[in-house]
Amino acid sequence: MDQQHFFQRGLIAWYQPEDRPLPWKGIQDPYHIWLSEIILQQTRVEQGMNYYLRFVEAYPSIRDLAAAPDDEVMKLWEGLGYYSRARNLLAAARYVTTELGGVFPTTYTGILALKGVGAYTAAAIASFAFNLPHAVVDGNVFRVLARFFGISTPQDSTAGKKEFTQLAESLLQRDQPALYNQAIMDFGATVCLPRNPKCGQCPLRTECVALRDKRITELPVKSKKLIKTERFFHYLIFNYEGKVFIQKREEKDIWLHLYQFPVVEAARLDLDWGALKQALVDKGWIEEQAEIVPRPGSKSFQQLLTHQVINARFWEIDLPVLPAGVPTDWQLIPRTALSKYAFPKVIDRYLQDKGLYLELG
DNA sequence: AAACCGGGGGC
DNA sequence: GCCCCAGGTTT
Known part of the structure; x- marks a missing residue:
């Protein structure tokens, strides 16, 4: 419990939002946040940036997106990969526009019900747009938690997802969920990197289990093998x-x-x-x-x-x-x-x- | 639980 | 050549 407290305090103390400015950071419009989160699924920030800017320009509101022809949206998505995201994006935009009167859902379960929105994306939108207390668990969070707490449960197993999600929820600073979620993801993206993490300048290094046990390169663990x-x-x-x-x-x-x-x-x-x-x-x-x-x-x-x-x-x-x-x-x-x-x-x-x-x- | 769904970048 | 990225859906 002391370790958890150290983690929370250290993370918030380290976090300076302006160190990594992004167009969708610090805003509260659920449409733009949702758009950015869908684009960024399994996609590097640098890769998704231009797509986000182009979508926002082409479709200033969710109604504009809902009214767009299918092929036009696919063309705008061309080259980004995982094309079901574009289809689900359009389906969700039309659902919100026609079934919800153009009002983006304001609850976690309401957001989760949208096509293409899973646990991570729902937590991200709920916290960033509505400051609801839901912890994000993305690739950054798996890595940071696995290393700092020395967890070797495979992150892609059912048990692992449950364990990491529970830990993330218990660590969430419930009085400032948006800030905390941004902090842990920025930390994973800039300090606790997948390879060659910057442990030398890490604010959490004195309590990091993986660093202490020299297991940084072993964590996090993934079990599934890729068949090509x-x-x-x-x-x-x-x-x-x-x-x-x-x-x-x-x-x-x-x-x-x-x-x-x-x-x-x-x-x-x-x-x-x-x-x-x-x-x-x-x-x-x-x-x-x-x-x-x-x-x-x-x-x-x-x-x-x-x-x-x-x-x-x-x-x-x-x-x-x-x-x-x-x-x-x-x-x-x-x-x-x-x-x-x-x-x-x-x-x-x-x-x-x-x-x-x-x-x- | 496992398989499938893109493309790019870093080493 | 391998791994990872602000994951989600289907079987």
Whole structure:
């Protein structure tokens, strides 16, 4: 208990809000706080910053966001990853606007009920916007608590989540939850870093269990191992009279609701054209006797995801006539319109490499 | 409980 | 090449 008191006092004494100024810090508008928290889920502050600023400018109020077309929001989110966040963001904005009369929920459970809002985000919004006493438990908090209190329970286990959450709640300074929550996250982000933490200048070093026991590099503990699968995508760039076919990804897979070129997934990247063409015939996209030949020099790119390695190869094909079996979900769009659609990063890189965006002028 | 969902940066 | 990031949802 003495150790807990030391932790609380030391943290508050150390914290200087102005040391790390951020656009969403010190404000109380729940819409802007919610927006920032969704964007920052599993995302570095530096990476999410510009997205936050662009969203705030594009949608000054939650009603503006609710009124936005789906594809427009996806385009604004393009490149940030975890695209279900954008979908949930829009769904929640529409829910608040239509079902709650545009009034953002003011209770923890009300906030938690919003799509895309879990325990962390609900606690963050509740404390920052309404000064409600709920402790945030994010990656920073797991790390700080695991080290200072010497906790080796895996943070990604059920028992670990419960243990860390209970400890965080017991440490929360209930008379100033917003300040305390900001302090512990800033502390984790600037002092108690994942690697090479600044223990030499840490205000809590005299009581830190991990530092005392030389276990800084061992804590926090994560138990789950990552399983990576490798996939091979062959994208077909079907050119026809200055236009190109794209389609929206609707299957339950990565990049849901993003656009792409027609794609054949194969077991390897080094297919010859004969094998790939046969796959197109098998899918019913083209006729067996169709005289279709790709341009020489197809390009390959790789993209790394958390659980997958995506190997992509782009085949450019000039169509003299439209194929017989064009699926109904394919869209034939002018090449100059490509920049209006949200694509996976690997396709975006291909388009950048080709300089296709430059045609827009 | 485990799997899945992106992209970027640091070392 | 590996880990982590202002996590959440689905199975």
